[in-house]
Amino acid sequence: MxxxxxxxxxxxxxxxxxxxxxxxxxxxxxxxxxxxxxxxxxxxxxxxxxxxxxxxxxxxxxxxxxxxxxxxxxxxxxxxxxxxxxxxxxxxxxxxxxxxxxxxxxxxxxxxxxxxxxxxxxxxxxxxxxxxxxxxxHAVCMKCGCEHATRTQRLIDGKPADKNSPLIMIGGDETYEARCIKCYELPDIEHQKQKRNLKVLPFSFK
Ligand SMILES: [Zn+2]
CATH class of the missing domain: 3.40.50.300 (P-loop containing nucleotide triphosphate hydrolases)
Incomplete structure (x- = not known):
């Protein structure tokens, strides 16, 4: 039908x-x-x-x-x-x-x-x-060349975009490419910074 x-x-x-x-x-x-x-x-x-x-x-x-x-x-x-x-x-x-x-x-x-x-x-x-x-x-992974790319990698000035990067970019060269799960990268710089700060916090139990 x-x-x-x-x-x-x-x-x-x-x-x-x-x-x-x-x-x-x-x-x-x-x-x-x-x-x-x-x-x-x-x-x-x-x-x-x-x-x-x-x-x-x-x-x-x-x-x-x-x-x-x-x-x-x-x-x-x-x-x-x-x-x-x-x-x-x-x-x-x-x-x-x-x-x-x-x-x-x-x-x-x-x-x-x-x-x-x-x-x-x-x-x-x-x-x-x-x-x-x-x-x-599926697409061809732009990093390893396998044929199982299921994700869309965002790159800003050629580097994997941060998780907290704004949805609309002003300035900077923004591109996208297909990647497989193994090659897909999503850095979370804010979160990493917070984790690092936690480690150096002076704990006191007086
Ligand atoms: Zn790959």
Whole structure:
């Protein structure tokens, strides 16, 4: 049965999520289905109104800021709704996708499952629960070269970012890369400092 479904493609940065989404969208287009492609307004990677995979494929996309507005751009005759970068949408995204499924649409989506702290990203946990199919893709680890990278490493000026580093960086050269669990690093400089201070505290039991 087509429709009434939600296929979620997830994994770390550079695992080919958008590439896989575009592959599935193209198949729907070949099957002459009416497809709507949506991406969040906050995605800074794509400059214009399109989504682009790292291997250079692209498709026109409608940029949307608030999840609820997805319902106003999807028309009754749209059969497939593809949404990129789901982790960036607000909490309403779960209800919006549930509604689209209830209306008989086939929803295709991608999202980063973990943020740079290796914690669940946005509404991804709920989305994984309501999805009718979940594919977890792995990336190549940029440090050891193994093919089991499941985490997204944040680097600031080329060094692993601290756990307490601000979510939005002002200045400094910020990059991200895929890493396996073994190579993933999350220094907690604040915590280490506190621990060091504890050791030198003069204890007295007089
Ligand atoms: Zn590795």
């Amino acid at each position: 087509e429709g009434y479904s939600f296929e979620l493609i997830t994994g770390p940065m550079s695992c080919g999520k958008t590439e896989e989404l575009l592959r599935r969208v193209r198949r729907c287009i070949i099957a002459k289905k009416k497809v709507k492609v949506i991406s969040p307004d906050v995605d800074t990677r794509a400059k214009g109104d399109y989504i682009e995979s790292r291997n250079g494929l692209w498709l026109d996309a409608i940029k949307i800021k608030h999840a609820i507005h997805i319902l106003s751009v999807v028309k009754p005759d749209d059969e497939v709704v593809a949404i990129d970068e789901l982790q960036f949408f607000d909490k309403n995204i779960t209800k919006v996708i549930t509604k689209l499924m209830d209306e008989g649409k086939k929803v295709l989506g991608t999202g980063l499952e973990l943020d740079f702290k290796a914690e669940p990203f946005g509404s991804m946990p709920e989305l994984m629960c309501i999805a009718t199919k979940v594919d977890k893709l």
